[in-house]
Amino acid sequence: MRDKTLLELSRALAAKEFSCLELTQAYLKQIETRNPILNAFISVTKELALETASAADTRRAKGEALPLLGIPISHKDILCTQGVKTTCGSKILHNFIAPYSATVVKRFEQAGMILLGKTNLDEFAMGSSNENSFYGPVKNPWDMERVPGGSSGGSAVAVAARMTPAATGTDTGGSIRQPAALTNTTGLKPTYGRVSRFGLVAFASSLDQAGPITATAEDAALLMNVMAGFDEKDSTSVDIPVPDYTQDLSKALKGKVIGIPKIFFKDLEPTMALRIEAVISAYQKMGAVVKDIDLPNVSFSVPVYYVIAPAECSSNLARYDGVRFGYRAKAPKDLYDLYTRTRAEGFGPEVKRRIMIGTYVLSSGYYDAYYLKAQKVRQLIRQDFQKAFETVDIILGPTTPTPAFKLGDKIQDPISMYLSDIYTIAVNLAGLPAISIPAGFIGHLPVGVQMIANYFKEDRLLNFAHQYQQVTDWHKKRPKETS
Amino acid sequence: MDDAEVKKISDLARLAVSENDLPLYRTQLSNIVHFVEKIASAETGGISPMAHPVSSALRMREDCITEGDERERFQSIAPSVEAGFYLVPQVIP
Structure with a gap:
């Protein structure tokens, strides 16, 4: 059962x-x-x-x-x-x-x-x-x-x-x-x-x-x-x-238009590209039409995200101070010690890195160059998607650049870990809905295909999937x- | 980013960083900052910043009590309370 x-x-x-x-x-x-x-x-x-x-x-x-x-x-x-x-x-x-x-x-x-x-x-x-x-x-x-x-x-x-x-x-x-x-x-x-x-x-x-x-x-x-x-x-x-x-x-997919962002296939591993192309042909057999699209600013997604997400994280996670709930450092000598040690002992390395980056990009003298600039590029990314959705019903590409990597492979190198989300991050910046569904295997490891739709078109994503x-x-x- | 900057940021973020950890933070944070600096090359003249995907104004609601006093419930999970107050190390000597 x-x-x-x-x-x-x-x-x-x-x-x-x-x-x-x-x-x-x-x-x-x-x-x-x-x-x-x-x-x-x-x-x-x-x-x-x-x-x-x-x-x-x-x-x-x-x-x-x-x-x-x-x-x-x-x-x-x-x-x-x-x-x-x-x-x-x-x-x-x-x-x-x-x-x-x-x-x-x-x-x-x-x-x-x-x-x-x-x-x-x-x-x-x-x-x-x-x-x-x-x-x-x-x-x-x-x-x-x-x-x-x-x-x-x-x-x-x-x-x-x-x-x-x-x-x-x-x-x-x-x-x-x-x-x-x-x-x-x-x-x-x-x-x-x-x-x-x-x-x-x-x-x-x-x-x-x-x-x-x-x-x-x-x-x-x-x-x-x-x-x-x-x-x-x-x-x-x-x-x-x-x-x-x-x-x-x-619902039948005959005549529906699938947008393929060239940028998602530019450096894609051939084995992964094969899987995604097989999905595209399956949709073509169902009568869907394929169209190449440009998302010129999507290449900025990961760096934009690693300004905006840490900035919001540093603000949101300020609440963990050992006073109202959760972990509290033992025997604090004063209030400053209580805050700084509770947070240092309570958070793990990646969370601390993001709090520090977020604090840095929001700090005096850096706000315009990082946070404000990132918000503007975020607007450009949204506009790219809006333009694409004028002519396509759905955007399709890989969910990830590779199948599952080994435990320990990327944990010491934050940026290589960040880049494993290269195809998914733009969707969050724009606020759009997207789905990942199984698209076959590379060796013994499963891979996914991602589809992105316009705002509130979850029903269309589910229909395609x-x-x-x-x-x-x-x-x-x-x-x-x-x- | 140098040691002084890492110390300044960790102070603003209220995160204790030991002297031993400074070199690692300096390297990792510098790498991340260097990585995000790529956005400087995007052409954003005349573009308004996007703070949020939903651009609606805050909703108003009726000015009435929806939830009563729940101090006891909220304080039941606090590390240290007394007589309805949260306790912290002495602030005023």
């Missing part, structure tokens, strides 16, 4: 093939077996899960018919869950139990889904390999010596290794799409403002967005039906109607359960 999609699980529960409790037990058992090796979960909420699963069985028996009622889910450990630890992968929040739940978490509770646990991540979602977690790296189930990507690596691996049927992730520069690509899962980053950020612990507020990581595009659509929507508690939440994301999944998954079975491949 663990291999079923959400829709299949929903139907099986309705047909009483098994109970919510049996289903939840099956996933908990898989977590017990696989998590000690893969390290995808920071917390497992076993008792809570069993209790809510039994309650879901009672509700189903009484005739409640919510489609996802009694189906398990796991949340990235950066979404606040009332009563359950939320660590953000950091020592500084090792004991933090949020006094409230994120809107996203509440929405899944209201949909009747069962929380299995909180998934591992790079500390405060800063990283592309999951090696920056205080709770240890997550292993890629396709190759234990390789990273699963990050920062939502725990969520992606939990789905890939069938420890959970679906999970939430968050994406600030590629943190849903890159791990999805490296683990053969489907990951959607919604339009900025589509999903509430209330209770999502802030890293870079103008870039962060939560989204689903699932086995299929259809599953992602089902989760989006729950997650998306206006929230008055998030001042950047957008108040426009939410479509039924499953509605357009089967679902259509590809109707004619291919890459997304059905599962890693072998080796130790």
